Amino acid sequence: MKDILVRIGGEGGEGVISCGEMLTTAFARSAYDVYTFRTYPAEIKGGPAMFQVRASDAPVLSQGAAADILITFNEEAHQLHGNTIRPDGLLVYEPAHYKPEGTFECYAVPLDEITLNVVKSKLGKNVVALGVCSRILGMSIELLEEMVRDRFGKKGEMVVAKNIEALKAGYDYVDKHPFKKDLPKFAAIKSPIKRIVMSGNEALSIGAISAGCRYYGGYPITPASDILEFMEKDLPKFGGAVVQTEDEISALASVIGASFAGKKAMTATSGPGLALMVELMGLSAMSEIPCVIVDAMRSGPSTGMPTKTEQGDMNLAVYGAHGDAPRIVLAPGDAEECMYLMIQAFNLSEKYQCPVLYLTDQSLAHRTQTFPWPDFKRVPVVNRELPTEKDLKEGYVRFKMTDSGVSPMALPGMEGGCYAATGLEHTEKGAPNFTPKMHTQMSFKRARKIEMASRESGFTARYGAKKAKIGIIGWGSTQGAIREGVDMAAKAGIPVAHLQVKMVYPLPEADIKEFLSSVEQVIVAELNYSGQYNQLFRSRFLLPTIAMTKCEGLPFYAEEILAKIQAVASGSEQPVAGAVLSR
Amino acid sequence: MKDILVRIGGEGGEGVISCGEMLTTAFARSAYDVYTFRTYPAEIKGGPAMFQVRASDAPVLSQGAAADILITFNEEAHQLHGNTIRPDGLLVYEPAHYKPEGTFECYAVPLDEITLNVVKSKLGKNVVALGVCSRILGMSIELLEEMVRDRFGKKGEMVVAKNIEALKAGYDYVDKHPFKKDLPKFAAIKSPIKRIVMSGNEALSIGAISAGCRYYGGYPITPASDILEFMEKDLPKFGGAVVQTEDEISALASVIGASFAGKKAMTATSGPGLALMVELMGLSAMSEIPCVIVDAMRSGPSTGMPTKTEQGDMNLAVYGAHGDAPRIVLAPGDAEECMYLMIQAFNLSEKYQCPVLYLTDQSLAHRTQTFPWPDFKRVPVVNRELPTEKDLKEGYVRFKMTDSGVSPMALPGMEGGCYAATGLEHTEKGAPNFTPKMHTQMSFKRARKIEMASRESGFTARYGAKKAKIGIIGWGSTQGAIREGVDMAAKAGIPVAHLQVKMVYPLPEADIKEFLSSVEQVIVAELNYSGQYNQLFRSRFLLPTIAMTKCEGLPFYAEEILAKIQAVASGSEQPVAGAVLSR
């Protein structure tokens, strides 16, 4: 198995990111799987930038930890990342800047000089570095040339030619100055699967469009802004409208308005914006108007660390309402799931006429991953139930009591369908009503729909052992790291069963119970301080769990998962018990 | 023991409420305890009005159910409330309007006629009714006259005289037309305790002022508006400032601003407003700026039933934040507690430099209850820790790590104290910092403070049996009904232990565990649909509980508590179990 991690560090503006992105695409076009990760500087522009890509001929599950190859554009990058090279790794450095030392191989490449000589400017440094990289990795120059052409084609032949020159200069340098280390070669392989490389944000945006979303209202916020930008650019192509609203409150208000009028509609935000949407989430629940809300979580509380990842908004997503305002909360595990689960998000929202929250996080939103060319038909699109001719003729009853709690929803323009949606408690016809009986019945109706949703199948995924002493439960973006940790544990002789929960709320009880009956101890792993899902889980299943939390603004490393599993296996980590009753 | 429930029904605008209020004060001045309850019509003005007062020479724990006396101003009132008279009760009716029938005694009083004859207008009807009532209850006319004088004194002698005439007319009518039923008499008794009658909203406002609150920012909302109005009128007398802000967001922003500048500050709202405050609650937690937020809960979700009660905002109060934003949530059980616990709310907020949420509900906010003249010294006032001279001289560190998590807070104007508060993650000095280490440490610091708060004593109250098979846990306004239900159960031969939790979050673990070790089964009773506290409780203690929920917009009746206890005692209600692991 080939598995390599290339990390590139430099100053923002030097092209570190674009170099990394092109390398990533090169891997994907060569039919390898990739998983990228990047950090953001505190500075608005400039500041230290880092991009890394892990590639393999097997599925890549996490960002990886130690670098096989570290490419530094300057000395600062070495200071920041030097300690993340494998002891037997390869460090590419700029001899004009500094002279590194270490157990790893130090391979001098005078990037600045080559660039100046060839491009006659500092600007092509990243393409030179790409050339160096691709040669080190044994990629074909033709592939890289094609990529440069794709990327710079719009800017004209001159620019393309210059960049190809830069690319070749880097390539040639490596040819002429061999390095010693024995690295796997990533020549293009034949594969029946056409790979695409996408970020979570991109994947879910495409998923939304294919689910039939035709209105998007949103307000910029890191790390969700690029969903807005994606939609601004591409939704009109499908006949959809996009509004950058004046704030998150109006974003959700407009989404609910558009949905009332019959459009599938969504918004996307991050924690601070979600906080502002709480009141309107209640309106959607109460008036039974479908809507989809994406929360690309970032570190909180408050403004927190806007460019860092965290799974800290689960509580708000599940419990964020005054009064009981049932909703559905989903969380995809990787970029591909971002796409398909988004179709489900719209489906559930339409089917149950309720808000669906969709939790990703900064790491999932912005990392890119390879997955096969999408097959949108994999998840059939569901539309809300409309009243029949008969319903409309015989005195339409908007909130008719039914077994499932779902009532057909009339849309403006439908003859006989007139009603007024309201956030007040109401009768089946929708008229305000404050009687004890009505409130109890309608509360039941709203809760009933969510109970039905909890019985939907396909919202969990198992991995690892079928039966094991140790079980580990996770949700959202941690999927890959946990899987890799479970694989590592298996290799180390500790079988572990893993359950990924894609429907965070309501709890997919049947699946979870089945999983629980196959393990003896449960670790609940998540990226927040208090163990939010762990609390939700314990409350329902009354089991002493072992919480695994991390609150550093970073994703899990597979190694951390392994360490936790080992600690539990050795008995050094014990579950947190509850209280005891008399008797 | 004397224990009576008088219910008065009529059309809004007829003085039903003022009649009831005067009767209430008369009871209190006669040294009886009272507990009132009223309903609000859907109409903005007019519509059917109902006011009831329950009085006793022992503490009154709940609103009561069946009426001993029902006074109807019109036939509609009888239609609405006729079925709530005890079979052996007394119905006062207006013979000009209708002729009732029932097992109860029907006592005709021509209110309209008497009023027209004496006052020469329809307006005095409520005072005539008051006279009737007070005579039926055996109160002294002098006491009633004094009350009329107090109430109408400002309007001049003429008005007072007219009203006393009306009062006497009612009084005399009863003298001349005896009724048969044997009712307890409520002549004034001697008591060393001077009683006051206050609503929850009034009591907590006074508590806030005595805690040192000197800034109030708020936006009107039912049922919290009267707190704003109270503060507008009375806070200036204590040198405090009040602003009716443009919305709830600005209310809390201004409160946090004032607190940053050194003032103790608060806001009050209901569910929809609390929903809008979520983002700023996070800022208060992150920047460690004290603030107190009262949520007078009403039926939700969304606009819900604004004039009806519910305990449905607990989830939002406890979990309403993106990211982990620890806070303290308190809930008083009756009007008197509203006052004293409010001082604690400010104390905890100042001590732990965090948001404190204070949950009451519509029923507690607006019902009135008697309690002894307040002794404000009972709860000593705590102020936030300020930096010492030394702290300020030696390079002030705003967020210094300490064992308790609390760091001294400098106020603008303090030499050497300059710092910038921020919602970003920060160093001990307050500078923005996004490193894994800092985020972990600061998350710990914020959580640590709340953990310390969970160890504060005095935030639970026990009632009933010391040891029992059945334990019942409640929080907030349900205190009295549960106590009464527990008393009833004891009389019925079922000993029950009751724990009222005044600190909803964090959980006062020591007290709860002690309670749990004294019972064999636990009922968790609350007024919402999903059993919000029950979930929180189960999550920590991992015990199969029996949830008792009610979602009708109404408080518990003691009889309902009793019924639940009986069901549990008989085994017909079983706790909800969790899941089982393999093995």
Add this chain to the structure above:
Amino acid sequence: MAHTTADYKSEVKITWCPGCGDFAVLNALYQALVTMDLDPKNVVVVSGIGCSGRLPIFVNSFGFHGVHGRVLPTAMGVKIGNPKLTVIAVGGDGDGLAIGGGHFPHAARRNIDITYIMLDNNIYGLTKGQASPTTAQSFQGKSSPYGVSEENLNPIALALAYDVSFVARAYSGQLKHLSDLMVDAVNHKGFSFVHTLSPCVVFNDTYKYYGKKVTPIAPYENTSSKMRALEMWQDKEHIFLGTFYKDETRQTFNERIRDIIGQFPRDDEKYFRELVNRYA
């Protein structure tokens, strides 16, 4: 067959106080709908929360009684969701100028083709009598025992500064004029604003005050002159009724959206392919 007012009346009992100015607004709206002969099923009345906010519940059409202060973004969503609908937004002075005040300029910037009728009673009616952003400073009420601490806002001034493309004022005391203005407003191409003086007879009865102060805008006034409209706002003597300003030359938001979408001839499959190909 043409519609009559009965077609627009809903079954729900009206809960307003007798004499409330909002009755006139409701009746004027029924009348305006009759005049325009709009099919109830193609009309959506959207509102926020307040006494005034209850209005859609009393109209037989589609209605949306949303949350406090968000009537404009909600109405915008409805109009974008289905551009064929006639969308009328209604709400109070508190709803639109206090909690919802931030949305007004943005509805104006978009020139979204809806009509916004603000029922201004200079008070918070539903919460029983607190001062609103248009309450006079001298008003001593529940929340202002020592008078209102803030100066009051002038909704017409705001609308003019926001460049609302149709700015008018009407009065519950003049039902016919109100109804006619509603028709003009709904027929206006773009965002239209009708500031409606609609007294709360219980908490701040301004009928007498307005009765004396209101003055029709002279028919010769040039409604396309912004400066003239600004002068009328500055006039402290009169409270003008009628159309202050009107501009139908501007593109509406729906037109703008249509133009953007129009650049892309429908071909979903092609666009999906292109989209995914970007990432290959």
Add this chain to the structure above:
Amino acid sequence: MAHTTADYKSEVKITWCPGCGDFAVLNALYQALVTMDLDPKNVVVVSGIGCSGRLPIFVNSFGFHGVHGRVLPTAMGVKIGNPKLTVIAVGGDGDGLAIGGGHFPHAARRNIDITYIMLDNNIYGLTKGQASPTTAQSFQGKSSPYGVSEENLNPIALALAYDVSFVARAYSGQLKHLSDLMVDAVNHKGFSFVHTLSPCVVFNDTYKYYGKKVTPIAPYENTSSKMRALEMWQDKEHIFLGTFYKDETRQTFNERIRDIIGQFPRDDEKYFRELVNRYA
């Protein structure tokens, strides 16, 4: 001893992009503080979120970097909390006109004695280049690939309609004028607004555009004439710099609060007794 600019510089490294207009605003503020010789401990700089919102972090005084859009109510709270403080609110065009646009009219109504410096770069800087409420319609950026769908707002027009008692405009390209205007604004009795053109050189570099368009308000202009100020706003040819309007006759919010409190000579015990007695 008088203060120097060094006294107002904080230790935190400035994260703005080289050439950002906000540097000039920060330097002008340092200079203004020197001119007024204010003690850092008595100054509170309050902000919202944005590139501009970072400003308080770079000032050695008390500072409050709050949440997005809430700079005005937060600053009001600080000023009421301690009226002796000099409170300066700063924030971006997005912060103050989009998400926070609802608070501006109310700060004006209160005439709260703080200074509001809006750093208008016609863009959302911190979130990397989306259109703001003041971005020109022709701007094609990340969030406006087909141009901006909304017309842009004019902050001066809003301030005039809100009856802000001090309305001025300055420009990062003219540091001395900006600093002098800040001094005037802080010294103004009441709410003062300084609309500051502060280009974002990365996402919407308007230096050239403004360089050509800005024109000083003539010294002979009457700053107490609202109509003249309205005319200047309507002028589409020039972007005027200087003070548009000024009114120092109005009571400030703190004076108003002081007057209400002043009716009640301090005697807590008595008032508590009276208060409780109401319920006896």
